Amino acid sequence: MxxxxxxxxxxxxxxxxxxxxxxxxxxxxxxxxxxxxxxxxxxxxxxxxxxxxxxxxxxxxxxxxxxxxxxxxxxxxxxxxxxxxxxxxxxxxxxxxxxxxxxxxxxxxxxxxxxxxxxxxxxxxxxxxxxxxxxxxxxxxxxxxxxxxxxxxxxxxxxYNFTSSMQLSHIVVKDKKTAEKIYEELESGASYSLLAQEYSLDEETKSEGGYLGFISTESQFFPKGYEEIAAKMNEHSYSKPFEADNGIAILYLHRKLPSxxxxxxxxxxxxxxxxxxxxxxQSLDADSLWEKQDIEWIYEKSE
Structure with a gap:
C-alpha cells in the first residue's frame, strides 16, 4: 500500500x-x-x-x-x-x-x-x-x-500480506487460589478491566485493564502459551486460569484477525x-477526473 x-x-x-x-x-x-x-x-x-x-x-x-x-x-x-x-x-x-x-x-x-x-x-x-x-x-x-x-x-x-493477530488483555497473579477467586468474580459478572486493575501483577498493563493490544502470531513478543489458549477461545470472552511464565494468567480475547x-x-x-x-x-485526488464530465455545482467559478 x-x-x-x-x-x-x-x-x-x-x-x-x-x-x-x-x-x-x-x-x-x-x-x-x-x-x-x-x-x-x-x-x-x-x-x-x-x-x-x-x-x-x-x-x-x-x-x-x-x-x-x-x-x-x-x-x-x-x-x-x-x-x-x-x-x-x-x-x-x-x-x-x-x-x-x-x-x-x-x-x-x-x-x-x-x-x-x-x-x-x-x-x-x-x-x-x-x-x-x-x-x-x-x-x-x-x-x-x-x-x-x-x-x-x-x-x-x-x-501486502497480513499476518494473523490477536487482540488480548491479561490478568496475571501469583497463585492459583487468587486466580480462581478472580475467575469466580468474572463468572458473577464482574468487570474484567476493573479486576485487572485491582489484582494484576503486570504493572505495565494493569492501569489499562490488562490490555496488551494486537499481537501478531509471528511476533517474538507473544507471551509463551497465550496463543494456544487464545486459539481455542471465542472473541469477547475470557479464559480459565492457566500457568504462564510469570504466574497464573487469565486471558481476555477481544478479537482475532486471520492471515x-x-x-x-x-x-x-x-x-x-x-x-x-x-x-x-500525482496526488490522490479526483480533480483531473472532472474533465469532460457533466458536473454543475453552486461553487462553479464564473469565467
Missing amino acids: SKKLLLGIIIILLITNIGMILVWSNNGQVDVKNDGVKRKFSNKEVVATVNGEDITYQKWHEALKNTYGEEKLKAMIDRILVQQLAEKNRIKISDKVIEREISLLLAMQGVLSRSEYKELEADWEDDIRYRYQLQMLLTEDIPVSEAKIKEYYARYGKH ITFTYEEIKPYIKSELALNEKN
Whole structure:
C-alpha cells in the first residue's frame, strides 16, 4: 500500500469519525448525534453559552457551511463521480483487499465493542473502495511493464500480506487460589478491566485493564502459551486460569484477525496502479477526473 493511499485513508477516517453528525429532519429541526445519542434542535435553539453569550444552532450551522460547505460538497461530488466511472470502466476492488485494509485499520485501534465495530466497518469499507477505485482511475492509462511489476512483487510482495493477530488483555497473579477467586468474580459478572486493575501483577498493563493490544502470531513478543489458549477461545470472552511464565494468567480475547495472503495475479493490478501513481507523481485526488464530465455545482467559478 502506497504512502499516498494510506494518507488518503487516514484523512478520510479522521473526517468520518468526527463525534457529531448533523442530519436535517423534515420538520425544520435537526438531529444532532453525539456519542450515539440523538437530540433535536431548532434553528434558534442555543447549542453553547460562553460567559452568558449564546451561540444558536443557526449561527453554528452558517459557520460550518461557510467554512466547510464547498469542501464537503466537492467530496460528495468526487465520491459519486468515482463510483460512476468505476462502474463504467468495470473497476472492482477485491473483497480480499478490503478485508486486508480493514484488518490493518483494526490493528491500530483500541478495544471496540461489537456495535462500534459494525458502525466503523461500513464507513471503512466505503472509504477503502473509493481510494482504490480512484487510484486505478487515475492510473489506468499509464503503462507499467510486466517485468517492473514482477520485480516489485519479488522485493515487496510479502508486505501486502497480513499476518494473523490477536487482540488480548491479561490478568496475571501469583497463585492459583487468587486466580480462581478472580475467575469466580468474572463468572458473577464482574468487570474484567476493573479486576485487572485491582489484582494484576503486570504493572505495565494493569492501569489499562490488562490490555496488551494486537499481537501478531509471528511476533517474538507473544507471551509463551497465550496463543494456544487464545486459539481455542471465542472473541469477547475470557479464559480459565492457566500457568504462564510469570504466574497464573487469565486471558481476555477481544478479537482475532486471520492471515490474508495474495498470489501474484491477485495483487498485480494494485501493484501496477501503485507504481503508475508514483511514476506520475500525482496526488490522490479526483480533480483531473472532472474533465469532460457533466458536473454543475453552486461553487462553479464564473469565467
